[in-house]
Amino acid sequence: MIFLCKNCSKSFIKLTNKARHMRLQHGSGLKKCDECGQVFSRSENLQRHVSSHSREVKSFECDKCSQIFSRRDNLLQHKLKNCNATGATSLGSVANVSKSREQESIENLDNDEDYDTVLQQL
Structure with a gap:
C-alpha cells in the first residue's frame, strides 16, 4: 500500500x-x-x-544552596549534579542508581509525592 x-x-x-x-x-x-x-x-x-507563563509560578528552593527553580525536576537534577544530595561525590555514584534510571525519574515527576519518592530512592 x-x-x-x-x-x-x-x-x-x-x-x-x-x-x-x-x-x-x-x-x-x-x-x-x-x-x-x-x-x-x-x-x-x-x-x-x-x-x-503563569504569574503564579511555584518555586522550589535547594536546601543546600538556596537556588530557586520553577520546576521540581530541575531542582532534583540540580541537587544530584551540584549539591551532592545523597553524599555521593558524583552523579554516577549515587547509591547504585543508574544514570538512565535517574534521568527517567527526573523526567517523570508529576506531583510532590513523586518528587519525595525519588529523593528517598536516591
Missing part, C-alpha cells in the same frame, strides 16, 4: 514515514503556544510550557 501526502503528493511505503514527513515538513500535529509562539510536538510539553 502507498501513502500519499495531501500537501505535496510525496509517496511513502510506511504510514509512520508519512506521519514523520507531515510533522517535519508541514507542521502536522505541532502545538503552538498562544502567548509566545513556541512550538511543541507533544501536548504535555506545551501544557508544561504554558504554565511557565
Whole structure:
C-alpha cells in the first residue's frame, strides 16, 4: 500500500514515514503556544510550557544552596549534579542508581509525592 501526502503528493511505503514527513515538513500535529509562539510536538510539553507563563509560578528552593527553580525536576537534577544530595561525590555514584534510571525519574515527576519518592530512592 502507498501513502500519499495531501500537501505535496510525496509517496511513502510506511504510514509512520508519512506521519514523520507531515510533522517535519508541514507542521502536522505541532502545538503552538498562544502567548509566545513556541512550538511543541507533544501536548504535555506545551501544557508544561504554558504554565511557565503563569504569574503564579511555584518555586522550589535547594536546601543546600538556596537556588530557586520553577520546576521540581530541575531542582532534583540540580541537587544530584551540584549539591551532592545523597553524599555521593558524583552523579554516577549515587547509591547504585543508574544514570538512565535517574534521568527517567527526573523526567517523570508529576506531583510532590513523586518528587519525595525519588529523593528517598536516591
